[in-house]
Amino acid sequence: MSFVKLTVSALALGALSATAAAARDEIRIVGSSTVFPYTQAVAEQFANNTGAPSPIVESTGTGGGMKIFCGGIGEGHPDITGASRAMKKSEYELCQSNGVTDISEAMIGFDGLSIAVSRSNEADWDLSLEQVFLALAAEVPVDGAMVPNPNKKWSDIDASLPGSEILAYGPPPTSGTRDAFVELAMHAGCKHNAWVQEQGFDKDKKWVKENCSRMRQDGPFVEAGENDNLIVQRLEADADAVGIFGYSFLYENLDKLKGIKINGVAPSTDTIADKSYPVSRPLFFYVKNAHRGVIANLDAFIEEYMSDDALEADGYLAERGLVALSDERRVELQDAVLNGTAMTAPN
Template identity: 65%
Template sequence: MAAFALASTVLAGVAHARDQIRIVGSSTVFPYTQAVAEQYAASTGNAAPVVESTGTGGGMKIFCQGVGEDQADLTGASRAMKKSEFEACAKNGVVDVTEIQLGYDGLSIAVSRANDFDWDLTEAQIFNALAAEVEKDGQVVANPYKTWSEIDPSLPDVAIQVFGPPPTSGTRDAFVELTMHEGCATFPVLKALEGDRKNEVCSRMRQDGPFIEAGENDNLIVQRIEADPNALGIFGYSFLYENSDKLKAVKVEGIEPTFETIADFSYDIARPIFIYIKNAHRGVIPGMNEFIAEYVSDAALGPDGYLAERGLTPLSDDLRKEMQDRATGSVKMDQPQS
């Protein structure tokens, strides 16, 4: 109660001290939030929210720092909030949070359209290209592969060069879980590993050059692979969709990412994306409720909404209605299980 009273006191003067909503979080969610911010500003005449691309993990740290005028109001995430993040929020007085699933996003592997090879990679091939350690001749060894053709003779005889997100990114977390772990499980020696050692081998990306961490700005990855026809990049589907004149998708297990294959999960690397709302700031930060209403509106999240035009794979009608009710009702989320 003391923490809540302090938060209320701190927030009492916020309306006069800050007239812009502050949003942090995932680079994947960033373009959607930016689009909603622009629509909100245009329709209300209010100042556009400040939207920062900090990565999912970085956004959670900022969001969970506390309640008050100098704290973020919402954060975007390309994975669900972790139990440890929920606990960090609670420790700092952020005890009333609403979780909203926005839709689905496919993790795309893309290449420049100047590259004329018909790329189709298995999860095992992706693992062998990007893992720090791989299985070779029945042993776990440091990754020796320098070219794609060394992994499979049917692949191009060019150096492996893949630009991807850093460890603070939810896209990185999802890629490791959905692709690297699945690829790892196809190798019998790696599959037989146990405990921390198995998690380390199946999760750790190589750091000897072929995998390049390109920061939280996915547009930078787009620029890098556009400039180098032999380089591949990893980012959310929206960035591929918006740059389809310059880039093309790499198929994974024979499936290309599209709205349909992401929605029905036939494309293996698909995940839900979220925003998290700090309810203590609602009704205090000017326009926050109106911004949230715009974000969850049919005009934004619906199958014909303006976020679908930017690459968001929409929720079903029933689930979208559930999220709208959750948002307008400020429904407090439960503690995550992991």
């Protein structure tokens, strides 16, 4: 598959000075902790295949990565950012205001937002989205009103659940995983609540966003930073704690952890692919097109990321837990990204 070179004017924009940009020998990548292991795998494969310096990949979180990525063009700014959600309109506008006006969007595959526990936890966990909301939301419905969450133990929510204290380690607000979890689990669980439905609030997007988005700050929910490996370590240390992170981290630690079923469905590559697992999302990376052809080896790295070896259902990213796109969607993605097709403004 050929790579179409961008115009000289775009390249000039992208570096502030082509000479200055060329002085940076290593590709620089920031962004999502969930996308990080996939990008790191591509970086290692690229370095092994070409002998070129391995790209510098930093796990800054999706929101943090977008802020850094959209800071400007030139060698002082990163070339790519990973994201566990699509770029927001406000982020796109920030990019535009700082001269980052030509960006390619790559949706590389799908991931499940896993809730997991240590394998030493003997409970047969199966949570509904409503139970997740009632455990972790800052306010929940009680006796016809939204009040500070009174639930201390899982069994306070439902007697069939474990009697252990609620303790969940999860992502911070800067993380795309947090954004996705709030939308796919908290909002959805809130809308399943009987009182919320009786009031008709489940159909009021503004009410749901304002009342069902905040996570607890009284102890049961702990922001664990952008390093998901730290959550894995904490679950190993406390068998009663649960962790929230992308499926790839569960996949890589199945010898230590087990996934919690949501609505009777356990997270797996199959259940994420067929959408039967209810908490799944697409994963992305974004390329600063003005840096193509200017930053050394960037074009070749993008070609490796877009290769069949990386992205097919039996590719090396699938081996690390990425749920692959269909063949048709993968070909469309490869054509758009390799040819530097610019994304349009988000709604």
